[in-house]
Amino acid sequence: MKEKKNVSLLGSLKQDFPASIVVFLVAVPLCLGIALASGAPLFSGIISGIIGGIVVGAISGSQLGVSGPAAGLAVIVLSAISELGAFETFLLAVVISGIIQVVLGFAKAGIIGYYFPSSVIKGMLSGIGIIIILKQIPHAFGYDKDFEGSLAFVQPDGHNTLTELYHMLGAISPGAVIITIVSMIVLILWERPFMKRIRLFNIIQGPLVVVIFGIILNLIFSGSESFALRAEQVVAIPVAESFTGFLGQFTFPDFSQWLNKDIWIIGATIAIVASLETLLCLEATDKLDPHKRITPVNLELKAQGIGNILSGLVGGLPITQVIVRSSTNIQSGGQTKMSAIFHGVIMLISAMAIPKILNLIPLASLAAILFVVGYKLAKPVVFKQMYKLGKEHFAPFMVTIVGIIFTDLLIGIIMGLVVAVMYILYNNFKKPFLVESEDDLKNGVIHLSLAQDVTFINKASIMNTLSEIPNGAKVVIDASKSINIDQDVIEIIREFETNAEYRDIDLTIKKREKRGVSNQRRIVESALSMSN
The missing domain is CATH 1.10.286 (GTP Cyclohydrolase I; Chain A, domain 1)
Incomplete structure (x- = not known):
């Protein structure tokens, strides 16, 4: 028997910390891009990324999920800010959405996430993988009209995911292309078995090396008219000149508007959409988890709710668990929630201390990293x-x-x-719920066995089967193995019993034995006995 390995928070730091750096590198431009698309201050995206990492990461039961601002909410946020007239008023709606999520968590509404088939969840992962690749191709060539983190087909500039590839051809940047090629070579080499056998290369993550090379090439190209990167081709985190200026980037909600019904409607909308996105990403993340751990869904709703309350209070965007960052975390070797927490801490420290260095990171380098993430999500196998x-x-x-x-x-x-x-x-x-036994038919008896669970969905097949029974036949309806029979089906059986008398049909209904029968089965048998 294979020994089961325990995954502890402190014991996995050597895997979690390098993974957190990669997640941080990917998360920063996504946070900024989603804030830009939402019509919100750029720093609001950083705030929600920090809170999603530190606060939600600490409370959540998800070991590998990473939370932050979501592209799926960008259109809702953009419309809400415009409708409410002020970002401060919108922040109150974010606080309200968080309160609703906490209530949903205590009401055990998280179970809804389990009603999505595995085929749909796997389709979601592969679809996101493909869309990541398609969306990052223009960034790899230096064409950055669509915001980072976008997943929508139709873009704000009137283009779409496919036409963007055409327009990209007329605006190729040589510097960005070279950085992309160098980055891809490094990442491909880092995946080779001979590299993995070298201990140093197991400690240092390939994406971190890619970013360092990207910064160096950016500095080298800065003096060249042909190869220099433009402002929109690098990360653009807001730079504060002092600690006081950094604190001045936080915004607080306008509580005077709490009686405005529009705020409550927007808050409820954000809560529902954010909860659904989180639950779907949560299940997808659990499927990607090498250890196949199961996250408590109701705790996740509470964690997301607390995160959104805090995010709204200090000027952040709505938060959800995000599959792009979560899958990056998994593929970078993250083992526990410490990687998500560390990524939030690194984002906070970097935004305070080294924003100018972050603003040297080319988006082309990050595009190469996301190409690998996308491919691993949508492998041909x-x-x-x-x-x-x-x-x-x-x-x-x-x-x-x-x-x-x-x-x-x-x-x-x-x-x-x-x-x-x-x-x-x-x-x-x-496939009728009633199964005919050939042996019983040979003896002149039509034997019909009910399944364990018979619902209203089976009504059509039941009625068709019963209507085709010839007059004067001997029929046995066997409900001895049934656990649940819908009331609609019970009524059909009652009506058939009445009709059987006029058609000279000899009908017998078998019920489950009373010994060891559950309350639900007794209800079924009681209902069937009413027809006798």
Whole structure:
């Protein structure tokens, strides 16, 4: 028997700390990009990234999930700020959304995340992997019209994910291309087995080396007219000249507006969308976890709620768990929640102490890192595995991917879920819940066995089966193995019993033995006995 290894917070620091640096490098431009797309102050994205790492990371039961501002909320935030007229008023809605999430956590609403099929969750991961690659290609070539962290197909500038690739060709930056090529070579080498055998290269993460090379090349190119990077091609974190100036970047909500009904509506909207995104990302993160740990969903809602309350109080954007950062954490070797917490601490210290150094990091370097993340999420082997499972799994998987690429995250997931439900309904109609035994038919008895769980979905197949029974037949309806029978089905059986008298059908209904029967089974048997 294989010995089970325990994963402890302190025992995994040598893996968690390097992973946290990589997550930090990826998270900074995403936080800034989402703030820009939301029409909010750039520093608000950094605030929510810090709180998502330190506060949510500490409270959450998720060992590998990383929280921060989400691209899926950018449109809602942009519209809300415009509708409410002031960012300070919007911050009150963020606080309210956090309170609602905490209430949802205590109400045990987190269970809704378990109702999404595995095929849809895997489709979500692969779809995000593909969209990461497509969205980062322009940044790799130095064309940065779309904001970092964008997942939507239609962009604010009127372009979309695919047309952006065409427009990119007319604005290629030689300096950015060289940085991308060097970065990809480093990352590919770092994945080679001969590199992994060298201890030093196991300690130092490839993405960190990529960023260092990117900064060096940026400084070298700065004096060249042809190769110098423009301001929009590097990280652009706000720079405060003093500690007082740094504190001045925090904003506080306008509590005088708490009776404004629009704030409560926006707060509820953010709470619902943020909770749904978090629960979906949570399940996806758990599937990527090498140790297959299961995160307590209701605790996660409470953690996200507390994070949003605090974020709203100090000028941050709404927070959710984010799959791009979470998957980066996993693929960088993170083992426990300490990597998420460390990434938040590093972000806080860096924003205070070294913002000018961060602003030397080329987006092309980060694009190369995200290419690797995207590929690992959407490996061809995943498509082969899903195809082998059959069309009832492959179809929702592919619809989810296509939906995410051509719409956005939530719409793509809903599309995949609809297809999965349609297959369930079709299979329930196609395969009657009543199974005919050939042996019993030979003896002149039609034996119909009810499944353990019979719902209203089975009504059509039940009625079709019963209506096809010939007059004068002997029929046994066996409910001895049934745990739950829907009231609609019970009514159909009652009606068939009445009809059987006029059709000269000899009907027998078998009920479960009373010994060891649960309360739910007794209810079923009691309902069936009413028909006798």
